[in-house]
Every structure is written in C-alpha cells, then in structure tokens.
Amino acid sequence: MTDLLAIETPTGAADAVAGVRITPVDAVGLEQRAAALCTRSIKTSSKAAALDLAIRVMDLTTLEGADTPERVEALCTRARHPDAVDWSVPSVAAVCVYPELVPVAAEALAHSAVAVASVAGGFPAGLAPLEARLAEVAWAVAAGADEVDIVLNRSAFLSGRYQKAYDEIAGAKQACGSAHLKVILETGELGSYDQIRRASMLAMVAGADFIKTSTGKIGTSATPAVALCMAEAIRDMAEQTGRSVGLKLAGGIRTAKQAWHYLVIVGETLGPGWLTPERFRLGASSLLNDVLMQRAKLRDGRYQRREDYSVD
Amino acid sequence: MSDRLAVNKTYKQFIGGAFERSESGRSYPVVGAEDQLLAHAVQGSRKDVRDAVAAARSAQEGWAGRTAYNRGQILYRVAEVMESRRDEFCAEVLRAGEGCTEADASEETAAAIDRWVWYAGWADKFATVLGGANPVAGPYFNLSVPEPVGVVGMVAPDEPPLLPLVSRLAPVIVSGNTAVVLASERCPLAAVTLAETLALSDVPSGVVNILTGHQDELVPPLAGHVAVDSLDLTGCDAELAAEAARQAAATITRVVSASPAERQWAVEAAQSPYLIDAFCETKTVWHPKGR
Numbered sequence: 001m002t003d004l005l006a007i008e009t010p011t012g013a014a015d016a017v018a019g020v021r022i023t024p025v026d027a028v029g030l031e032q033r034a035a036a037l038c039t040r041s042i043k044t045s046s047k048a049a050a051l052d053l054a055i056r057v058m059d060l061t062t063l064e065g066a067d068t069p070e071r072v073e074a075l076c077t078r079a080r081h082p083d084a085v086d087w088s089v090p091s092v093a094a095v096c097v098y099p100e101l102v103p104v105a106a107e108a109l110a111h112s113a114v115a116v117a118s119v120a121g122g123f124p125a126g127l128a129p130l131e132a133r134l135a136e137v138a139w140a141v142a143a144g145a146d147e148v149d150i151v152l153n154r155s156a157f158l159s160g161r162y163q164k165a166y167d168e169i170a171g172a173k174q175a176c177g178s179a180h181l182k183v184i185l186e187t188g189e190l191g192s193y194d195q196i197r198r199a200s201m202l203a204m205v206a207g208a209d210f211i212k213t214s215t216g217k218i219g220t221s222a223t224p225a226v227a228l229c230m231a232e233a234i235r236d237m238a239e240q241t242g243r244s245v246g247l248k249l250a251g252g253i254r255t256a257k258q259a260w261h262y263l264v265i266v267g268e269t270l271g272p273g274w275l276t277p278e279r280f281r282l283g284a285s286s287l288l289n290d291v292l293m294q295r296a297k298l299r300d301g302r303y304q305r306r307e308d309y310s311v312d
Numbered sequence: 313m314s315d316r317l318a319v320n321k322t323y324k325q326f327i328g329g330a331f332e333r334s335e336s337g338r339s340y341p342v343v344g345a346e347d348q349l350l351a352h353a354v355q356g357s358r359k360d361v362r363d364a365v366a367a368a369r370s371a372q373e374g375w376a377g378r379t380a381y382n383r384g385q386i387l388y389r390v391a392e393v394m395e396s397r398r399d400e401f402c403a404e405v406l407r408a409g410e411g412c413t414e415a416d417a418s419e420e421t422a423a424a425i426d427r428w429v430w431y432a433g434w435a436d437k438f439a440t441v442l443g444g445a446n447p448v449a450g451p452y453f454n455l456s457v458p459e460p461v462g463v464v465g466m467v468a469p470d471e472p473p474l475l476p477l478v479s480r481l482a483p484v485i486v487s488g489n490t491a492v493v494l495a496s497e498r499c500p501l502a503a504v505t506l507a508e509t510l511a512l513s514d515v516p517s518g519v520v521n522i523l524t525g526h527q528d529e530l531v532p533p534l535a536g537h538v539a540v541d542s543l544d545l546t547g548c549d550a551e552l553a554a555e556a557a558r559q560a561a562a563t564i565t566r567v568v569s570a571s572p573a574e575r576q577w578a579v580e581a582a583q584s585p586y587l588i589d590a591f592c593e594t595k596t597v598w599h600p601k602g603r
Contacts, residue, residue: 303537303539305537
C-alpha cells in the first residue's frame with residue numbers, strides 16, 4: 001500500500017498504484033489511433049452481428065428526476081424485448097436506474113436475464129458524506145441491484161488525495177458484497193488522458209469490476225479517444241496483474257454507428273474476449289432506438305422513421 | 313502578367329444547410345448541350361438520401377411552425393437573392409439547354425424568379441382558399457384547415473433545368489413541408505446554384521435538401537424511406553416511377569406527378585394553389601358554438 005504514495009510524483013517514471021505501473025499517454029497518437037479505428041467500415045452480416053451485440057451489451061438507462069415507477073416498468077419491458085414486434089432481438093444486459101427505483105426494476109426483471117444496475121454513492125458528484133454513500137450502495141444491493149455504479153471522488157483525485165479516493169472505492173466494493181461494482185471516472189472532468197489512465201488504474205486496483213467513462217450529467221462524455229485510453233489501461237492491468245476488468249462507455253452514445261465504432265475500439269484493443277456483457281457495456285438511453293432502426297433497415301431494406309419507435 | 317488559372321466552382325450537394333460531397337466520395341461528369349464538359353457533379357448515394365431525409369425530418373416541425381406570413385417573406389427573399397445572381401442562372405440554363413438561346417435562358421430565369429414571388433404571396437392565403445368553415449347539422453363550428461404532409465421527396469424534371477424545379481419546389485415548401493430534391497440527372501448545375509441562393513435566403517437548414525446523382529440509384533431508397541410522407545415523381549421515367557410507386561405504397565406514401573398541363577412550365581397553368589393542396593392534408597376541427 002505504501003507505493004500508493006508513489007502516484008503523487010508528477011512524472012511517469014515513478015508513477016504507480018499499489019504496485020501497478022502507470023505509463024504516460026501519447027495524446028496525439030491516442031487520438032489518431034482512435035480516429036483511425038472509427039473509420040472501419042462494417043457491412044451486411046458483420047453489421048447485423050454488431051447491432052445485436054450492441055443491444056446485448058447495453059445498459060438501458062434512465063437517470064432523471066422525473067423517473068416514475070411506471071416509466072421504469074416500461075423501460076424494463078423494453079429491456080427484455082427491445083422490439084415489441086420482433087422477438088428475435090436479444091434483450092439488453094441491464095437496466096440502470098436510481099436506487100429508489102431498484103425495487104421496481106428488480107420486480108419487473110425477475111426471472112429474466114436482464115440485470116438491475118443502480119447508480120449510488122452520491123451520484124453524480126460523489127460528494128455526499130462517505131457514510132451516506134456507502135449506506136446508499138448497501139441499500140441498493142439489498143433492494144435487488146446486481147450491479148452498482150458509483151462515482152470516483154474527483155475532488156479527492158484531482159487534489160492528489162489518491163489514498164482517500166482509493167479507500168472510498170475499496171469501501172464501496174466491500175459494501176457491494178457480491179454485486180458488481182462499476183466506477184465512473186467522469187473523464188470529462190479529469191483534464192488529460194494521463195489523468196484518465198491514472199484514475200482507471202486507481203479504480204481497478206481499488207476493486208472495480210468495471211470502469212466507466214461518464215455520468216452523462218456533464219457536457220463532455222465518452223469519446224473514442226477516451227474509450228481507447230481506458231481500454232489500454234485495462235489491457236495494462238490485465239498484463240501486469242492478470243486481472244480482467246470490464247469497460248463501460250456511457251454518455252453521448254446515440255447512434256448505431258457510434259456503437260459499432262466502440263465495438264471496434266474494444267475488439268482491437270482488448271480482443272474478442274471483451275466483447276461480451278460480462279466485460280463490456282454501453283450505457284445509453286436513446287441508442288436503442290437507433291440500433292433498432294438500423295436493424296429494421298437491414299431486415300426490410302427501408303430506412304426507418306424515428307416516430308415509429310417508442311419515446312422512452 | 314500571365315493568364316489567370318481558372319477558379320471553377322465545385323458543385324456539391326445541399327444537405328441540412330451544408331454543401332457536402334457524397335458520403336460515397338463519387339462524382340460524375342455533366343456535359344452541356346454541345347457535349348462540352350461543364351463540371352463534375354456529386355454522384356450521391358443512398359446514404360446521402362438517408363442523411364437528407366433525416367435533415368428534412370428534423371427541420372419540418374420548425375418550418376411548419378413559422379407563421380404563414382414569415383414563410384411568405386422567406387420565399388420572397390429567395391426571389392430577391394436569385395435576382396441578384398440572375399446572370400449566373402442565365403449562363404447555366406444557356407449551357408445546359410439544347411437549342412437554348414440567350415433570350416430563352418433569360419426568360420426562363422425571370423419566370424423562375426417570378427414563380428417564387430407568386431407562391432410567396434400565397435403563403436398566408438392558401439389556407440383560406442383551400443380550407444374554410446363547413447356548414448354542419450349541429451351547434452358546432454366545423455373548420456377545415458390544410459396542413460403540410462411533412463417530408464416530400466421530389467424528382468426534378470430534366471429539361472429545362474431551372475423553371476420546372478422551382479415550379480415544383482415552391483408550392484411544396486410554402487405550406488410548411490420540407491423537401492428532399494433529386495436534381496435533374498442530366499443538368500443538375502442550376503439546382504446546385506439554386507441551393508446556394510436558398511442558403512442565403514433565410515430558408516432554415518434542412519427545409520430544402522438537394523441531391524445530385526443517378527436517378528435509378530437514388531429514387532428507390534427515397535421512395536422506400538418510411539420517413540418520406542409524399543413523393544413528387546414528375547422527373548421520373550415511367551418504369552422507375554412505377555417501381556417508386558410500389559415502394560411508396562408499402563409505407564402509405566402519397567405519390568404526385570405533374571399533369572401534362574402543369575408541364576407547360578412557362579404558362580399560367582404551371583402555377584396554382586391546387587399544387588400547394590397536393591402536398592397538404594386537410595384537418596377538420598369541430599368546436600361547440602357558444603351562446
């Protein structure tokens with residue numbers, strides 16, 4: 001644990017978290033590679049497979065103050081059968097809601113393969129008192145959440161109090177019990193790719209089962225370069241410790257095309273072993289409709305109309 | 313002082329208020345009446361059709377939500393901006409048309425500009441003429457109001473290149489529809505120049521989208537697109553029009569084509585409020601009468 005302090009040195013050479021090395025990021029190379037991967041053309045049967053995979057790894061999300069139990073129930077119905085008239089469409093990976101709505105989602109998704117995910121830990125800022133945050137995590141799990149999405153304490157991380165940020169995640173992991181822990185880094189607030197990689201490493205060694213880009217509550221969210229940066233951190237982690245951590249991309253993913261770009265980035269960086277719901281997720285609310293529209297286009301040969309798809 | 317290098321215009325497509333090359337990166341040569349190369353136009357693809365329909369769809373509500381008076385102002389503004397580029401339009405019409413004289417070109421351009429003015433005037437009047445209060449057997453106001461159908465896919469007639477396009481386009485957008493236009497395959501250049509004037513005329517982005525390319529490649533995806541509400545197949549040959557109508561039927565898309573009388577582009581019959589009606593849906597409202 002002493003080398004946690006090593007992270008506080010500003011240069012890459014001595015940078016480490018709990019024995020895991022953190023190498024500096026070549027920002028220009030990273031963005032260029034991410035952009036190159038996003039030009040990959042995916043057609044016909046590959047496209048069909050990519051669309052179905054995008055649905056299977058999707059965390060269908062609703063995180064609004066106006067969420068009602070009825071709305072969550074409707075979302076859960078969609079999660080099980082995304083297309084009401086075409087049951088060949090696979091169900092999504094999970095439904096992601098606020099803790100208070102976890103019991104509703106858990107009941108609606110009982111006896112289905114769809115998991116219940118809950119944000120917790122003072123989402124989206126993560127600055128509620130630590131006891132309250134941990135209690136919220138434990139409450140969500142007790143209420144039926146299979147997965148818990150907490151936020152990194154950016155206040156602690158950005159001011160260099162890495163030990164505190166680490167301890168909080170480790171605490172949340174403990175409070176989670178058997179539920180999966182996803183740690184949201186809120187990359188848009190971290191400032192640089194080096195910081196994103198550092199935060200990724202910190203969250204992973206602290207016990208995260210998944211690292212996640214964004215809350216979706218600020219303007220800047222998942223971008224191809226950020227996805228690649230985090231995927232590389234996960235690859236580093238796997239190489240150094242043998243531990244496989246999952247990646248969840250969220251925020252601003254609205255089109256099927258974006259979705260398969262991310263599949264390409266993850267597939268090329270981490271290999272096909274990561275292209276499963278166990279290790280990769282796309283958090284989105286409006287993405288599903290676009291994927292369904294593309295799927296219908298492949299099936300019928302007609303471009304679809306947004307109005308024909310459900311609003312929520 | 314040496315001769316200047318020619319600075320030639322790149323004729324691009326007009327999608328969502330931006331001038332874009334095709335997603336496919338292709339182009340095709342456009343030749344004039346004397347087989348001279350005039351320019352290379354963009355050879356659009358079905359994905360350009362998709363993008364254009366998406367742009368038209370998202371612009372439609374806002375355009376229909378403008379006041380009729382404001383739409384009239386904007387159509388008049390199109391005429392003003394065209395007038396200021398009259399020479400360019402004349403030159404393009406002249407080069408494209410077989411046996412076209414300078415006088416013909418000038419006349420066609422003037423008629424096209426006047427057609428915008430004519431339809432601009434109808435913006436706040438057609439609803440009164442085409443709709444109205446219906447007498448009903450009960451204590452109700454019963455009002456019929458023409459409303460725009462939504463997104464209209466249009467295949468522009470081939471020749472001459474400007475007046476027929478304007479004659480079909482103006483009545484479509486005046487009521488609040490948005491349009492995806494496939495320009496004439498043989499003479500698309502005037503259509504692109506028209507797009508440039510539309511871009512400067514306060515016509516909101518996406519209200520008119522102009523694609524260039526091969527009809528047999530672009531018409532089927534346009535006709536089959538679920539988000540297209542009406543089709544004007546005036547510029548289609550019979551075989552392609554039949555195929556397009558089949559595609560349209562599957563999604564209950566209204567199909568319209570210019571009558572022989574309407575194809576006399578230069579005469580009065582080519583402009584009519586009933587052309588506006590062809591791209592409208594009548595909404596009827598019942599309202600109880602008070603005492």
